[in-house]
Amino acid sequence: MAHSSHQIDLASDKGAALALTPVSRETEARLDRYVALLLEWQAKTNLVAPSTLPNLWTRHISDSLQLLSLAPTAKTWVDLGSGGGFPGVVLACALAETPGARVHLVERIAKKAAFLREAIRVTGAPGAVHLADIGDTVERFGSAVDCVTARAVAPLHQLIGFAEPLVRRGAKALFLKGQDVEAELTEATKYWKIEPKLHSSRTGGQGWIVELDKIERRNAAAD
Secondary structure, eight states: OHHHHHHHHHHHHHHHHHHHSOOOHHHHHHHHHHHHHHHHHHTTSOOSOGGGGGGIIIIIIIHHHGGGGGSTTOOEEEEESOTTTTTHHHHHHHTTTSTTOEEEEEEOOHHHHHHHHHHHHHHTOSEEEEESOHHHHGGGGTTOOSEEEEESSSOHHHHHHHHHHHHHTTOEEEEEEOTTHHHHHHHHTTTEEEOOEEEEOTTOTTOEEEEESOEEEOOGGGO
8 A cells, every 4th residue: 555655656756857857758668667666676675765765756866867968978887886776777768769878787785786687677778787896897898988977885085996997998977976075075185186077966955966077096105
């Protein structure tokens, strides 16, 4: 019973989300299948904070979709620590009609990786799931990556370290961050030379997107 009342709650949130980040009918249908699967798995595996479920579309799906406007030509994406699929699965759903698009989802927890595989299967989205630690996988992607993303995975200075090999070879980094972004940036600049562009999240709240096109390690001797 709780489940059906949940669906009713989600309808208005979905409307609000798709007004913020409009998508094609095909993408909407894929996202619907993904949300249904997420709610089913959420009952036994904690994929998102339960308190955010009534705002699943605005808090998680729109939040993920907005990255597309910051990298409109990117086709090959790597999502670090995909967890419940944000932003990776959402991006894959939205890119399904883009020829040659592919989203690589890196996740070290087997149960979450199993969920991600099922999400890619039921949505028919162009994704590949890598059950691995982030640090072990990044080098493997070579120079083909256009964009690297992460959301709620690690402090910024760590994420920058993970993304650096990809950015060095031409990828753009887009990291979804919360209200502590300034403190995280201050910490990150102790280790990295960066020129971050900050974008305020379209989905309101205290969210930010940190965009990085260049990352250089500071001299270790200077630490």
